[in-house]
Amino acid sequence: MNLTDALRRKFDSIGELSEKAVAELESLPLVETAARRGDEVVSEGSRATSCCLLLEGYMHREKVFLNGSRQILAFHFAGDIPDLQSLHTPTMDHSLVATTDCRIALIPHEPLKELTHRSPAIGDLLWRDSLIDAAIFRTWIAMMGRKPAVDHLAHVFCEAFVRMAAVGLVDGNRARLPLTQEQLADALGLSSVHANRSLQELRDAALVRFDGGYLTVLDWSHLRDRAEFNPTYLHLRHRPDFDPERPIPPS
Numbered sequence: 001m002n003l004t005d006a007l008r009r010k011f012d013s014i015g016e017l018s019e020k021a022v023a024e025l026e027s028l029p030l031v032e033t034a035a036r037r038g039d040e041v042v043s044e045g046s047r048a049t050s051c052c053l054l055l056e057g058y059m060h061r062e063k064v065f066l067n068g069s070r071q072i073l074a075f076h077f078a079g080d081i082p083d084l085q086s087l088h089t090p091t092m093d094h095s096l097v098a099t100t101d102c103r104i105a106l107i108p109h110e111p112l113k114e115l116t117h118r119s120p121a122i123g124d125l126l127w128r129d130s131l132i133d134a135a136i137f138r139t140w141i142a143m144m145g146r147k148p149a150v151d152h153l154a155h156v157f158c159e160a161f162v163r164m165a166a167v168g169l170v171d172g173n174r175a176r177l178p179l180t181q182e183q184l185a186d187a188l189g190l191s192s193v194h195a196n197r198s199l200q201e202l203r204d205a206a207l208v209r210f211d212g213g214y215l216t217v218l219d220w221s222h223l224r225d226r227a228e229f230n231p232t233y234l235h236l237r238h239r240p241d242f243d244p245e246r247p248i249p250p251s
Contacts (some may be wrong), residue, residue, distance in 0.1 A: 006055050006105075010079030013166040014132060014237055015125045024119055024139050031106040035059075035098035042096040045207030048086035050106040054078055058178060062186070063094045072187040074136060075099070075160060075179070079167045084130055087112060100178050128235070133232040144189050147228075150198040152188055156229035157208060161217055166238070173220070178213035202226075 007025055011017040018024075031050070035041050035057075042048055044063065052059075061080055063071040073094060076082045082096050087109055116123035138157070143152045157177075164175045179187075185195035202208050207223040211215040217223060 002055070006079045009167040009240060010081075011125050012081075012180055012237065014016055015128055016121075016233060016237075017097045017125065018121065021122050023120055024115060024122065026188070027113055028107055030114065031108075033104055033106065035102045035104055037098055037100050039098045040095050041098060041102075041104065042083055042086070044092050044095045046092050048083060048092060048109070050092045050108045051087055051112060052083050052096065053105040053107060054080050054082065055105055057102040057103060057104075058099040060096055060097055060099050060183070060187075061094050070186045071189060072183060074133070074140070077160075077164055077167065077169060081107075081126075081129065083094050084126060084133070085251070087126075099183065100159060130184050132233075132235050135235065136246045138241075139233050149188060151227055153184065153195070153198045154207070154223055156187060156230055157202075157210075157215060157217070158186070158224055158229035159231075159234070161215065162234060162236075166234075166236050173218070174214055174216045176213060177215040 008017060008022060030053075032055070041057070041059065042053055055119055056078055059076040061076075061079070061082060062070050063073065066068045074082070083092070086092065090109070116126060139155075143155050146157070154183075160177055161170065161175055164170050164177075169175060181196055181199065182192055184190045184199065188195055188198070190198070199210060202223070205222070205224065205226075207217075207219050209218060223229075
């Protein structure tokens, strides 16, 4: 996926982007590079000078504590700009890590700031994207604080599936989601044993398959109900091709 495709898919999912705005985005100076699985693309405490656009692959945000424990704060997919907040708060308070091998484009801060001043429409979309990020964080906090682990895991799967569907990364009832059980545990704030038990409960209920780096949704209606998932907080402009109100038949 190139810059235009990645941003067009992303922005079209949350707002509108004119052809003029697309052309202005294409004029930005970019440094395309690769990150290997496990690489810290931006480290906590560092001062960012560019924003990272994810073109291919998967990334996550994390905080690592002195005792070595890790909390994963968010997962990111192609089209996301995970460190967009660094445009105005450049000192990173968490790390951005490549979950898989990735292709990324680094967008220097100054030209991007100039573009947002020159094109309020682009500035509005970037601001909207940041607000949606904040809504996702709030939802994760609420789920972690008040829901049983298996319901929280069901919610993580629902969110990932709908977000990927919105940018064309879902094929029917199946999507690539190459997360390890350890990564799931760190996103849920659980031990690996507890996370595995929760995953097995969803499997035993015939709600999902999760193996080989893929998530297959077997019964959307019941998975959604188990998670109490309401996609309003994602503020999607269009309903994805996958219809979140209709059960998905097994493949």
